[in-house]
Amino acid sequence: MRVPLSRIAHGRSGDKGDTSNIGIIAYEDRWYPVLVREVTPERVKAHFGSLIEGRVERFELPNLGALNFLCYGALGGGGTLSLRIDAQGKTMAAGLLGMEIEIDERELTD
Amino acid sequence: MIRIANGQGFWGDWLEAPVRLVEQGPIDYLILDYLAEVTMSIVQKQKQADPSLGYARDFPPLIGRIAAKLKERRVRVVANAGGVNPVACAREVKRLAPELKVAVVLGDDVYERVDDFLARGLELKNLDTGEPLTVIRGQISSANAYIGAFPLAEALGTGADVVIAGRSTDTALALGPMVHEFGWRADQFDLLAAGTIAGHIVECGAQCTGGNCIADWQTIPDFANIGYPIIEAEADGSFVITKHHGTGGRVSLETVKEQLLYELGDPQNYITPDCVADFTSVRLVEDGPDRVRVSGIKGRPKTPFLKVSVSYLYGFKALGTIVYSWPDALEKAKAADAIVRARLAALGLKFEEIYSEYFGANACHGIAAPVNAQPAEVMLRVGVRGKDKKAVDRFTRELIPLVLNGPPTGTGYGDGRPSVREVVAYWPALIPREEIVTRVEVVE
Numbered sequence: 001m002r003v004p005l006s007r008i009a010h011g012r013s014g015d016k017g018d019t020s021n022i023g024i025i026a027y028e029d030r031w032y033p034v035l036v037r038e039v040t041p042e043r044v045k046a047h048f049g050s051l052i053e054g055r056v057e058r059f060e061l062p063n064l065g066a067l068n069f070l071c072y073g074a075l076g077g078g079g080t081l082s083l084r085i086d087a088q089g090k091t092m093a094a095g096l097l098g099m100e101i102e103i104d105e106r107e108l109t110d
Numbered sequence: 111m112i113r114i115a116n117g118q119g120f121w122g123d124w125l126e127a128p129v130r131l132v133e134q135g136p137i138d139y140l141i142l143d144y145l146a147e148v149t150m151s152i153v154q155k156q157k158q159a160d161p162s163l164g165y166a167r168d169f170p171p172l173i174g175r176i177a178a179k180l181k182e183r184r185v186r187v188v189a190n191a192g193g194v195n196p197v198a199c200a201r202e203v204k205r206l207a208p209e210l211k212v213a214v215v216l217g218d219d220v221y222e223r224v225d226d227f228l229a230r231g232l233e234l235k236n237l238d239t240g241e242p243l244t245v246i247r248g249q250i251s252s253a254n255a256y257i258g259a260f261p262l263a264e265a266l267g268t269g270a271d272v273v274i275a276g277r278s279t280d281t282a283l284a285l286g287p288m289v290h291e292f293g294w295r296a297d298q299f300d301l302l303a304a305g306t307i308a309g310h311i312v313e314c315g316a317q318c319t320g321g322n323c324i325a326d327w328q329t330i331p332d333f334a335n336i337g338y339p340i341i342e343a344e345a346d347g348s349f350v351i352t353k354h355h356g357t358g359g360r361v362s363l364e365t366v367k368e369q370l371l372y373e374l375g376d377p378q379n380y381i382t383p384d385c386v387a388d389f390t391s392v393r394l395v396e397d398g399p400d401r402v403r404v405s406g407i408k409g410r411p412k413t414p415f416l417k418v419s420v421s422y423l424y425g426f427k428a429l430g431t432i433v434y435s436w437p438d439a440l441e442k443a444k445a446a447d448a449i450v451r452a453r454l455a456a457l458g459l460k461f462e463e464i465y466s467e468y469f470g471a472n473a474c475h476g477i478a479a480p481v482n483a484q485p486a487e488v489m490l491r492v493g494v495r496g497k498d499k500k501a502v503d504r505f506t507r508e509l510i511p512l513v514l515n516g517p518p519t520g521t522g523y524g525d526g527r528p529s530v531r532e533v534v535a536y537w538p539a540l541i542p543r544e545e546i547v548t549r550v551e552v553v554e
Contacts, residue, residue, distance in 0.1 A: 012323075021371070047477075047478050049478070051478070059377050063391070064370060064389075064392065076465060077463070083463060
């Protein structure tokens with residue numbers, strides 16, 4: 001079945017210059033492998049379309065049940081240069097949590 | 111065990127937070143983080159206009175307000191409020207709170223040393239682009255090295271009630287008191303990493319106690335009286351994140367995890383002046399209501415470099431808005447945007463970038479936003495950025511006429527034409543750490 005990522009995860013996002021960092025955290029440890037399987041760097045880049053100009057890099061934090069994404073060239077120049085309202089990428093995590101993922105009903109409810 | 115509380119996540123954070131931290135329960139150290147990159151260029155400009163300024167001006171009045179409580183409860187303060195003028199900041203604190211002993215940490219401000227660095231072949235290459243600093247030499251407005259926890263610990267060693275630093279790292283404000291109290295050495299990298307990660311968790315104030323928390327935010331109690339974070343630090347490097355009893359907000363695995371990931375790069379290589387911390391070693395367990403215990407943290411040796419942040423005048427920008435009501439609000443806003451761009455092109459104006467957003471439709475998330483076929487209103491915001499101030503200024507006159515000579519229902523232009531703003535940009539670079547020698551002074 002397809003559910004929004006927000007069903008199994010929360011997160012927070014911020015900035016490092018023109019790079020947006022998006023942390024995504026499984027609500028339950030058993031959903032961490034689902035994050036690893038479903039939330040790939042390619043899908044993150046496609047989800048935001050032209051908002052992310054560069055590549056997306058993914059880091060794994062199994063100890064927190066979390067993934068950290070670095071999205072390069074995602075903040076319109078970043079910091080003071082950016083002409084975007086979300087120049088610090090504060091809302092990017094909420095935006096990614098709206099992405100649909102594929103999950104077995106059993107994975108969701110067990 | 112010592113209690114270290116953070117009462118300020120940035121210059122402009124809630125003024126009541128540090129007062130409440132001191133009054134509403136036991137703490138040993140009050141740390142206050144004032145400096146963002148943008149702050150350094152602002153305070154440098156203030157110092158150029160008036161040599162007695164150039165620091166976080168909220169800080170001395172705060173210390174004046176809480177001085178008696180600090181003395182009575184034996185709470186010591188560590189803050190990077192000094193900006194580019196820690197001594198002037200300390201003098202103002204002494205004027206408002208003469209009963210407190212105040213020490214400053216100096217040596218991070220390298221604005222006057224830039225030419226010397228360049229002459230000696232230190233290129234201060236941009237970490238992102240690789241360009242040498244000479245490219246922007248004429249436009250520099252500030253230059254500071256990020257310093258770590260040991261100079262802060264040294265300042266606490268003078269017995270000062272208040273320690274004022276310039277550009278110390280945010281995390282060092284928490285690690286400094288631990289180094290001072292527990293006698294941690296510069297080669298105990300696991301311990302230094304633990305203190306660093308504790309500092310990372312609390313450095314944005316209430317962002318680890320329920321503020322900006324996505325997980326179950328509707329159930330987080332009493333935001334109006336949110337408690338700011340307290341580290342209960344142990345000499346073995348383990349610690350608990352908590353807040354005062356009776357305050358609002360929440361400390362949970364979720365609130366702490368979200369903040370651990372905030373502004374994080376490569377989690378195994380969190381580089382600070384004191385160590386390289388490994389966020390994949392962090393172990394979290396719940397430890398009662400509003401308490402999370404953190405342990406297991408590993409660190410590695412510090413690098414041979416310190417980071418230097420140079421601010422410089424980049425160019426100019428302006429941003430203006432018009433609101434369109436339904437029906438067809440988004441279509442009207444898009445038509446208005448096309449008209450503005452056509453008029454700018456007809457004037458022959460050149461910009462580095464023209465960027466348009468549609469608030470109420472998709473400004474934050476672009477194609478990732480849900481589609482609303484008939485939003486009640488949409489705000490068009492058009493921004494331009496360029497090196498030519500005249501072109502940016504001309505742009506600011508192109509929006510309001512649309513209310514009369516463009517699509518119908520344009521409104522919300524009451525603030526007049528937008529202002530032209532200077533763009534100060536940041537140039538991150540590395541410098542061999544032996545170039546930066548800090549020193550501590552007690553200010554009488």
